[in-house]
Amino acid sequence: EKTTQISLKHGSHRSGKRTDATMQRWREYGLGQFIHWGIYSIPGGGWDGKTYGGAAEWIRSWSGKDAPNDWRKTYDNLYKQFNPVDFNANKWAEQAKNMGAKYVIFTTKHHDGFCMWPSKYTEYTIANTPYKKDIVKEVVDAYNKVGIDVYLYFSVMDWSHQGWRYDIKSPEDSIAFESFKKFTRNQLLELLTSYPSAKGLWFDGTWDKSWVKQAEFADELETEMRTLRPGLIIGSRFRADDFGKRHVDSNGVMMGDYEQGWERNLPNSIEDVHGHDWDCVMTIPDNxxxxxxxxxxxxxTPYNLIEMLVKSVSLSGNFVINFGPDGKGNIRQEETSIAKEIGDWMKTNNEAIYGCSHADMKKQDWGYFTQKGRKLYLTVFNRPINNCLNVEISEKGVKPTKAYFLANKLPVAIQDAGKNKQNNNLYNIVIPAKYISDKPFVIVLELEESQ
Ligand code: FHN
Structure with missing residues (x-):
């Protein structure tokens, strides 16, 4: 562990992982669902017959020759049409449960500032749409009912608030931003009190200079939120330290409960995650x-996503798949069928995911190891032509005693393959030649102390 070299007033509050039960539960999720839903779901990446290449939830920020002149005005009035007549939170929750998700991250407010809950602090909310009802409440209730934990996504950057600034360059900016800070605090405390079952906040839009300069304010606010809701889970995106360092402070210690930097990107080795808890949030299309x-x-494809899921768990992280429902509240067909295929796979194989983490085993080309206690799970993505899954055990005094398919418990042979030059024990786990699978499959390997 690094010793603290720089004195920080607003650096990390803890070195090492959280050890409480709430965080342990987070660690065991394995699979989550992200939902991006808001006013941007109405244009759906296009307007007036034109489609735009960038991310659909950013459509408001496009201006210049590509967008109609009054586009922002049009966008800011879209909420008056927001009436998702097909929205059924119970249906979404059921689908997420069937996919195998253990938690959901829901956009309460994205960068445009539109609130999916009836915030008291702005008019720009769901309460002023034809729909009227509190969507955040519907989502929280429906997901909780099926046993899925809810995390509230919240963008600090808010294009709808007059006090929002990208940077603070003048006393006027400073005054404006003070009002924005007050508003942000109010909204966050409001969310925590209105949805007490939410387990955490998933922050975004915290990269601009204006917010990065708020080390003291953000630190105090984080402490206030944690005091209000003991056990609350907050990732590394929320606040910067005294020197504007984000995610990890100037002494290299992570700020927050888990590393939130893995967006559409996965670590490749356990060294890449620096012993942190982490989640990876992933889109189905590119961005x-x-x-x-x-x-x-x-x-x-479902195959790609399942591989990313298993890889995440093999590196002790959670994998979160994003869904973008349309303006009427429908989850599109492509996402529905992906959820179904992942769910089918999870039904058979979730034991290799839930509660599992990194196994201290040499990575092999056939796939990934995950581990829970003395059970190793070998998820096979690339089946070797000779059917032999190489396994190298470096832990002394431990040997594999039993191998079987997770799906049907049928036994699989373990061949002792001698030792390598590091004096580690090698084994071949032999897949029966007649075994056919068109999906990644899992073999369980039970380890026992050899003396
Ligand atoms: O700009 C956003 C983007 O729209 C999306 O919400 C993702 C999700 O992690 N976060 C931001 C980019 O980092």
């Missing part, structure tokens, strides 16, 4: 979070 009626480019 679309909100609904885009025209998905362009490569769209991930």
């Amino acid at each position: 679309q979070w909100g609904y885009n009626s025209h998905w362009k480019g490569y769209v991930k």
